[in-house]
Amino acid sequence: MNIILFGPPGAGKGTQADILVKFYELHKVSTGDLLRDEIKNNTDVGNKIKLLMDRGELVPDDIINNLITKILSKKKFDNRLIFDGYPRNLNQAKKLDLLLKEYKQRISSVFSLEVNRESIIKRVIGRQICSSCGLIFNKYYRPAISKNHTCDPKYLNKRSDDNESTIINRFETWSDKTLPILNYYKQQNLLHQINGMGEINEIFEKIHVIIASLEA
Ligand code: ADP
Numbered sequence: 001m002n003i004i005l006f007g008p009p010g011a012g013k014g015t016q017a018d019i020l021v022k023f024y025e026l027h028k029v030s031t032g033d034l035l036r037d038e039i040k041n042n043t044d045v046g047n048k049i050k051l052l053m054d055r056g057e058l059v060p061d062d063i064i065n066n067l068i069t070k071i072l073s074k075k076k077f078d079n080r081l082i083f084d085g086y087p088r089n090l091n092q093a094k095k096l097d098l099l100l101k102e103y104k105q106r107i108s109s110v111f112s113l114e115v116n117r118e119s120i121i122k123r124v125i126g127r128q129i130c131s132s133c134g135l136i137f138n139k140y141y142r143p144a145i146s147k148n149h150t151c152d153p154k155y156l157n158k159r160s161d162d163n164e165s166t167i168i169n170r171f172e173t174w175s176d177k178t179l180p181i182l183n184y185y186k187q188q189n190l191l192h193q194i195n196g197m198g199e200i201n202e203i204f205e206k207i208h209v210i211i212a213s214l215e216a
Pocket of ligand 1: 008009010031032033035052053054056057058059060064084085086087088092161170
């Protein structure tokens with residue numbers, strides 16, 4: 001199965017993707033993470049990406065399409081993909097359909113995590129990511145403590161685009177460019193809308209029940 005996790009920044013896509021990856025042995029494709037890797041390489045493209053990311057704007061489609069093509073062409077990921085933060089506009093969604101067709105695959109379901117604007121801002125501003133194990137925490141809602149995190153707290157980092165001014169732009173970019181994709185997947189009967197305001201495990205359970213019903 002190939003899944004898309006859809007939702008505004010801070011909706012919990014990354015958190016749910018990590019749980020689903022473990023549970024169903026999937027491979028996570030987060031274009032945000034792939035772009036951050038590119039930035040670390042300090043290339044010209046990386047610098048251009050950083051500038052756009054820090055402004056809360058989308059990175060050009062050709063950069064994204066190249067990253068995705070590299071992944072889809074790998075046989076070992078066949079039917080085991082979970083997309084987090086991709087596609088981000090209608091053009092990317094249509095390109096993904098073409099690529100999937102080429103590699104004889106399809107999307108099984110799209111889960112849209114719905115969270116209101118105020119919560120998003122708090123979630124994003126409080127977000128901390130462990131650079132050692134990759135786990136995601138939140139200073140306000142889900143702090144890293146010895147029970148849920150074994151790495152040294154010095155590894156907990158904030159993303160450079162997780163600040164108040166950038167998040168407002170990111171939310172606007174999402175409403176303008178990304179939200180219209182919902183209808184695209186609705187028309188294909190792939191869309192499942194999930195209340196993303198509950199507990200992490202509750203949200204996972206809702207997704208799990210839907211996947212089980214689709215597989216039955
Ligand atoms: P969030 O979902 O919290 O915004 P991401 O890590 O998914 O975080 O994305 C961070 C930034 O990376 C975005 O604001 C955007 O600049 C860029 N980005 C990520 N994925 C894409 C994509 N598919 N297309 C264009 N830009 C992207």
